[in-house]
Amino acid sequence: MQNMFGPVLIVIVAILFFGTIFGICYLYFTSRTRERLALVERGLDPNFFRPRRTALKYGMVIFSVVLGMTIGDFIPWRYAIGVPLGVMLGGLSLILYYFIIDKRLGKQDEA
Template sequence: MQNFFGPVLIVIVAILFFGTIFGICYLYFTSRTRERLALVERGLDPNFFRPRRTALKYGMVIFSVVLGMTLGDLIPFRYPVGVPLGVMLGGLSLIVYYFIIDKRLDKRDEA
């Protein structure tokens, strides 16, 4: 009997796993469609929530993480500090990105 429950349990877990992923994706896309339809009905742009200037953000984060990991490997220290330094510099780059975008949006609003 034990040999029978192993494959059945694997199939049940797989069905639940992929069903959960499908359910989350379905809810995400249907709610997004409803939001966009509501924006169109009100006469607004449906791409209102689309993020802008994401290439700058991703470039800054990737560069900062790689720089931090490289510097962490070069620093002679008792413990490995590459990954924590990379994560810290990645977070710092997101903060800097926020201030850059905030300043650009302020200039655009003034003009």
């Protein structure tokens, strides 16, 4: 006699997994729409919460993490230092990004 619970269990897990993904996406988009409608009703710009200059931030972080991991691979030590060095340089790039944006926003406020 064959075990029929295997395929049934896989189907149930797949349905639950994709149902959860759908539920999260549905709640995210409906709450975002409600929030924007509330902003429009109050007379505010609906793109008020849209992040600005994120491409610079992501570019800096990705470049510095890859650079740190590459440098860590070339250091002739006994221990693996590539990942910690990449994480450290990624954090430093976020700090540098903060100062760059702070300086740019300060110039815009003065003008």
